Amino acid sequence: MENTTEIFDIEDADIDCDPSSDESKLITFLEERGLSSSYPYLKKSQVTFESLEYLTEDDIKEVITPVVIRALFRAKRFESAS
Numbered sequence: 001m002e003n004t005t006e007i008f009d010i011e012d013a014d015i016d017c018d019p020s021s022d023e024s025k026l027i028t029f030l031e032e033r034g035l036s037s038s039y040p041y042l043k044k045s046q047v048t049f050e051s052l053e054y055l056t057e058d059d060i061k062e063v064i065t066p067v068v069i070r071a072l073f074r075a076k077r078f079e080s081a082s
Contacts, residue, residue: 025049032081038064038073052077 018024026049030036045063047055055063057074064070 022049026052029081033076033079035073035076037069041065041069 019028026042026047027039029049029052030039030042041064047063060070060074064073
């Protein structure tokens with residue numbers, strides 16, 4: 001993984017007009033579950049909406065370094081949208 005200082009913010013995301021794009025699906029998924037704070041870490045590691053279901057516990061630990069954000073992500077990623 002490339003070491004970069006670039007920070008991604010969900011509000012600054014380049015969302016295609018197409019709601020079926022991977023980026024739009026990822027952002028919608030995170031926002032619906034209150035997980036927007038995990039977006040910068042997922043984006044930096046090039047995690048896609050499609051790849052979310054394949055992330056292992058070790059992957060999540062490597063990608064999302066802050067413990068609280070990681071714990072919330074693990075707990076909520078398979079919940080239904082609110």
